[in-house]
Amino acid sequence: MSELEITASAAGRPGAQDAEQSGRPAEAARRPRINAVEIAAGLLALLLLTAAIAPQLLAPGDPLAIDPLSAFGAPSWTHWFGTDESGRDIYTRVIDGARDSLVIGVSATLIGLGLGAVLGTAAGTLGAAVDFTVNRFLEVLFAFPGLLLALLFILVFGPGAGSAIVAVGLSTAPGYARIIRAQLVRVRSSAFVEAATVQGLSRARILGRHILPNTLAPLLVLGTLGVGQAIVWAAALSYLGLGAQPPAAEWGAMLAAGRTYITSAWWMSFFPGLFIVLTAVCATALGRAIERRMRHA
């Protein structure tokens, strides 16, 4: 603090010798440090990405190789997560399924965020009439809670992995749109936008320089948090037989395949599901970590 004061007054003006806030620790110390949870989430994310990009690094076997002799094997040293009804190795399949699940989750989130950003930004920038219309439209979409919109979409366009991606993206879009619009309205009426007006910035430049960057900054957080949810929803559709179809190693589809054998081979459903949970928790932890940093940036 004292060093700061001296440099502050070096310019010859009476410097800012503020006595205020001296009880507060230096700002740098308040900036969040990386904690154990974030490290764990980061490592997990790395593992999942490796599984998605180069599964053979983690599981060299063939996820579709059947071995009827060792069907329904419980978890063991040779088959860490056990085997399924055709003797396929669950571990290999779970690792192999990371790509499908992540691709589906990320694409669905991108669709949802993209639609949400377009709707939210339109509502926040194109005037009262558009705002009113978009808001009513969102209200209507909210009346299809949760997966209902996705189910309606699948009713029309039929089941499948592609359908599931678009369906989940559609279902998440209204939520994103509402958040983005609220953020935009908040930024638009903020004091710094007003200050920019006073400085003589044109509306277009205020929009481009202040409003949009501050509105869209939280998208990274929203997206990271949303990927977990999107994977869960897409897996739910697969589980219900409306998304990716067996024998694809997508986690939801694997769970669906294991459903018949719950009583005898719990590992067939447990491990794919566990990876869904881990991915979702990892996404939440990372999203929150980014959020904390952005708040203090």
Next chain:
Amino acid sequence: MAEPLTVARSSGGRRVRRLGVLIGWPLARRLGGAVFVLWAVATLTFFAVRLIPGDPAEAILGGPGSQTSPEALAAVRAEYGLDQPVFLQYLAQLGRLATGDLGRSYALNMDVGPLVLSQLGGTLLLAVLSLTVAWLLALGLATWSTGRGAMARRIGSGLEIVAAALPHFWLATTLIVVASVWWGILPPISTADARGLVLPVLTLAIPLAGFLGQVMRESLTTALESPFVLSARARGESERGVLWRHALRHAALPAIGLSGWAFGSLISGAVVVETVFARPGLGRTLLNAVTVRDVPVVIGVVMVVALAYILMTILTDLASRLADPRPTTNTRTPGGAQ
């Protein structure tokens, strides 16, 4: 001794007036909005199902590829009004919906209205029970983990994050394996009695409790750091008193606001849960209808769910206004992130 009475009377009168202002006008507006949303939902679904490829008459008679005579097709078209222009069909559909007629199922040989009504009760029971249990779990965890130091807070917040990430289908199967297959204490499929409800309700309640808990924790932390809590402590209030008399009410406000959305997500979750636990209900009816493309049933269920959701958001809105009688109501947005 007249003073207390005066207080009671005047504040009572004020309260009634306040209720009128808080509830009367907003309620009227909300009901108007509800009618609009229902109309829009009906319109959207009507035109959405027009996009389904193929001839609906064929779907009624057993799907494409089945050998149907042109006469039979024509008869079906006449029966369902499919030979009319689209706009007339739309008007007819709206007219039927306005009178509560949800049409006739393609796949099941019955009217959609009675079908949906017979399934509605079970799902509502499931949703209401789950919402209650989720609230209790979230409140319990929040009260347990505040005022017990950083470790308890971290455990509480970690549990909430994990709970919120649990997919219904996985939680359901895991619960079945543990409680039914290994321990054998609860039935794996949902029987009609109370024991059959335990696992489905837990499946729906635990993830929701995670969401509500995260929201509550944030506002609870804010409330506990606010000056009015310091004032209460300076008055000699105990930590428990601070929690129950002051902080929890503030913590509950945003969670109450979210309950309308939560109810909707429960109904959506019922699709999975009712399927896993082989429990009759709206969700399973909807899933079956989507699978066999039984359009009238899908529309019927969607309309009923939309109606239930809208009523629930109105209810939670009223609850919010009662729990937060401040005249300057900041707009609470239900929904938000999923």
Next chain:
Amino acid sequence: MSAADAVPLAVPMSGRPAPALRVRNLSVGFGSQTVVRGVSLELAPGECLAIVGESGSGKSVTARSLLGLAGAGAQVSADEISLAGESVLGLNESAWRRRRGRDVGLVLQDALASLDPLRPIAREIGDSLRLHTKLDGAARSRRVLEVLTAVGLPDPELYAGRLSGELSGGQRQRALIAAALALDPPLLIADEPTTALDVTVQAQVLDLLEEIRDRGTAILLISHDLAVVSRIANRIAVMHDGRIIETGTPNEVLGRPTHPETRRMLAAVPVDKPRGTRLAPAPEPLLTPEQTAGAGRLRVAERPSAPATEVTSGSPGAAPDARTPSSPDLALEGIGLNKTFRGPHGTVQHAVDDVNFSLPRGRTLGIVGESGSGKTTTARLALALTPADSGVVRLLGEPWSVLPEKQRRARRRLVGAVYQDVLASFDPRLSVREILRHAVAVAAPDGRDGANRRAGEARVGALLDDVGLSAALLDRRPTDLSGGQRQRVGIARALASRPQILICDEPVSALDVSVQAQVLDLLDELQRELALTLLFISHDLGVIQHVSDQVAVMHAGRIVETGPAEQVFAQPAHPYTEALLAAVPRLV
């Protein structure tokens, strides 16, 4: 503070009454940081002791440790803390709870936040009774009404059932005091009890506290404001950096301050200090020789020229002359301004009601008024941020408010603005450098960033220099700066376009008095150097008196009195001005 000759604890009631509060050698630390160092206090029944200090001086922590509420992680140590003759050192939590509210009451600053906004005030006040007595509900409500009557809340039966948000600021503060007094504790700790209040309401609350003191309650008054406490305190203790640096009667402390820090605080108070008087000490002691070499050019006394700035009028050597308008032109003029806002349930609020003002070049017009008087709306009308319902604002003799924004934009650079919540006026993503670079770029004739990067950079450096900030702060974010530094960045941004007029809306209200003094000095200097015209808006009559040539007093949307500062403050013509002036706390 002579704790040594105080009555020892062992014989509490030997002849003279036990002191309401006695503290010896209190220290409070958080982790490695010590915020209160060896504080000793003694307070007799019916006495008011004021602890005065700036933020961070440790005064609030001291007050809270006397209730056992210093906070989680606080290490409190003392040789003695006793309330009403009984030691409270080392009490466990439940023993503390029995004393809080009964032996000592606490009144906090912001009553809106300090009373639970969801509960009627009667419940809040009744809580102390519920916690410490066995009174039944009816008896409790009787007592609540009694206390509310005692604190002078009109019509207590009506207000008891209301939420704190439904009361006015003064009523609310009375209710908060009532909650602390419900059990008639022998000691009342009031932590900045009048800080958020309008000056007339503040005077009423101070009167109430005085009345309570005269009834025999000991009051420990915590404040940042020497003038406020001098009104009711019997003794004043000045705190700085965790220590009590000076104590004495108000006359002693205000009249013959011994500690330099106290003198500095007193000098910073702008009330009754003529224009141009420095409020903050010159910064020489902080400068190293080599820094002084490059720094001298902008010092007030020896300002030879101001190469970085364009002085358009007056000779730089004779600074006061720059104030004399070089031409009779009006810089800013408001004619017949009206603005109404629609409230809920169809109510109409006349925020600005037929306001006229004219501001000659190089002069300062101070607008003063209490909250809700319409002064901020007037500022927004002057900035053409809000369209007036009727009336016009003219800038440098030309139309301003009636222009479409597109045409006005080019002239906006003539008017700079300085805000109260300066942090909120900065884009949170930007560093100080980016904020100033943007401001410079907007003001540049071609309006493009890339066109003249080096010149822009130089201009940013010059601006920082002008407001007395080091270039070392350039790459920080405003959140990492202190309040005074932030306001300096805000002023630098306003100056980026070389404006002729600066509109300052409560620019120093969020600052400590010594920082306020520095910022006021800075504005004064800048005005002389740059021949700026100032529209200065504040609720603080002392500040307005210090900075203004002309003063306009606003009340309920109208200007009730206007005239030269000396005249308005010496011979107020309007009864409202008189009432305002009478309510201003003055250094005795």
